[in-house]
Amino acid sequence: MLRTVYSFPAAFLLYTLALTGICVAADGQAAPQAGQKLSLNAALLLTPEFCATVRTGKYGDRKETYEFGRAACARLEPALRNVFPSLTRVEALSSAADGQVVLIPKFMDVATKNGFSLHREMVVTVEWTVKDKLGKTVWIETAQGTTRNKTGNSFTYKKNLEKTVEDSVESMAEDSASKMAASPELRKLAGGSSSPERGKN
Secondary structure (H helix, E strand, O other): OOOOOOOHHHHHHHHHHHHHHHHHHHHOOOOOOOOOOOOOOEEEEOOHHHHOOOEEEEEOOEEEEEOHHHHHHHHHHHHHOOOOOOEEEEOOHHHOOOOOEEEEEEEEEEEEEOOOOOEEEEEEEEEEEEEEOOOOEEEEEEEEEEEEEEOOOOOOHHHHHHHHHHHHHHHHHHHHHHHHHHOHHHHHHHHHOOOHHHHOO
């Protein structure tokens, strides 16, 4: 008599594959996994006011200006395109009518730690609101960017400050993309959406 013996890892793997097949068959369409791109037509709302956002601070007795809006409007679109292959940048909510979701950022907080040290630390926080095409809010989350760069001397100070702002915003953009890709709400919405061709009778 021939007997088939499975080790525990092999049996668990077979059970997992079988369960996955049952779930896909039951739903007809599996939701995207975390880290995968989301098949949603997304509109990224970057208003002129958002792109012009500046914050002020001090380094010692010197007053500083941080151009976070300019840096964000140059970096958010490329970062989020890694999550939403169909992404359109708009400047007004009225221009986002074709989007299945609208991505709306808002600067919340900026923290700097300067003193007279050789390094400058900067943290920038943005709140994201995502609305569906009916205007219903489907997701709210904060994203944060952190960086630590050299302060520099009198010759490199300005350039280093700009780099610190840009690096903190780059970090925030990456965190935004990561959280959106992992969002259960957005993944569920993407899993239930259909392309125009599939939606036709």
